[in-house]
Amino acid sequence: MRLSFLAPKPKESNKKEIRMDRRTILAGATALAAALLASQGVTHAQQLRKPFRVGALFNGAAVVEGKPNPVLEGLRHGLAQLGYVEGADVIFDARFAEGVLERLPELAVELVGKGVDVIVSYGGPATNAARKATTTVPIVASIVADPVAIGVAATLERPGGNITGATNNDPELPSRQFDILKSLIPRLERVAILSDSDIPGVDANGLAPIERANVTAARAAGLIPQLLKVRGPKPDLEAAFDAMYSDRAQALVALEVPAPLAERKRVAALATERRLPTMFWGGAEDSGGLLSYGTSVSANFPRLPAIIDRIFKGAKPADTPFEVVSRRQLAINLRTARELGLTIPPDLLKRADRVIE
Incomplete structure (x- = not known):
């Protein structure tokens, strides 16, 4: 009698089991990796996403006093x-007008053409x-004294468009500055105000909000x-000071706008000389200056990386309030006071946060 046996095929069965084990292991590993990434706030989509491209647009120069623009370096460090x-x-694309503000529109268009995910404007x-180059790319703005007045935002709380950012907007600042000058110069009657010809938001009288x-x-x-406007990158400051002299100005307020900002040391030197x-x-x-x-x-710059981070994570500029940074500080330069033949009142010295001997 012959018995025949249907023997199992162990090798083939083992292969299936091995395949099953590998699938199980891979699935488990993937789930574990996803869980770890999720615990760190990183999604799978983010891992696969191409780097964010940050465009930075500056009124000024790429190199400041022989070093790379410190504001751009600060932005890099903040995001790091x-x-x-x-x-x-993240990848950075920076454009610098080098004080030639007429170049800014074409530089902004260049950044939009590069496909940037956000533009940081200074x-x-x-x-x-x-703003004129795009209504869709998010813009994070800084060094804008009054975003609402120049039409950048509907309100600081709800900008309403594609622009948000940080500002040192301080409506009381001009009044406080003039009060300080009057305490220093009791018979002050005439004051010169130095501004820039190219700042936006000019009204029918030719005056920008600031x-x-x-x-x-x-x-x-x-x-x-007496309002005087100069234009960079090589403002005719001598002519402006001649006009101040002709109008018998007794003090000068320099506004925080491009030309005076870039030429502040020259402005101070010419003022002291005169x-x-x-x-x-x-x-x-x-x-x-005095x-x-x-x-x-x-003080605004450290806030920008966090705002950019929120936009990368899905926040809309329209609903992201402008951050208002206000840290008023008074500095008095006694060396300049001596050159001018001025004595600083004791009460004003007590108010100073910094006194330069």
Whole structure:
């Protein structure tokens, strides 16, 4: 009697089991990796996404005092601190007008053409150029004294368009600056106000919002204002000071706008040479001017990376409030006071946050 057996095929069965095990292992590994990434706030889509491209638009120069623009370096550092690795997670495209503000519109169009995910604009003219170049690419603006007044935002709380950012907007600043000057120069009657010809938001009288605010505040303080506008990148400051002399100006307020900002040391030197006390914006004590008061524009810069991060994660500029940074500081330069033959009142010295001997 012959018995026949249907023997199993162990090798084939083992292959199936091995395949099944591999699938199980791979699925488990994938799930574990996803869980780990999720715990770090990183989605699978983000891992596969191409790097974010950040466009940066500047009124000024790529190199400042022989070094790469420190504001751009600060932006890079800020995003790195938030975990963005340059080249892998984020790529920067920067454009610099080098003080020739007429170049800003074409530079803004270039950035949009590069397919940037966000434009970071520094200054009112740069922000205005970016706004005209795109209504869809998110714009994060800085160094814009009054975003609402120049039409960048409907309100600071709800900008309503494709622009948000940070501002040192301070409606009380002009009045406070003139009060300080009057405490220093009791018989002050005539004050010069130095501005820039190319800032946006000019009204029918030729005044931009920051100029209007200062002229109005000067008049409210009982002073006669003389508004002078210069144009970069090589402003004719000598002509402006000649006009101040002709109009018998007793003090000068330099506005935080492109030309005076870029030429602040020259402005201070010419004013001291002509024995004209100066008031600069907050944080401008490096100018060598007599006084600086207000919030330094650089106080806004550390806030920008966090705003950009929120936009990368899906926030809409229209619903993202402008952050208002206000840290008024008074600096007094006693060296300049001595050159001008001025004695700083003790009460004013007590108010100073910084006294330069």
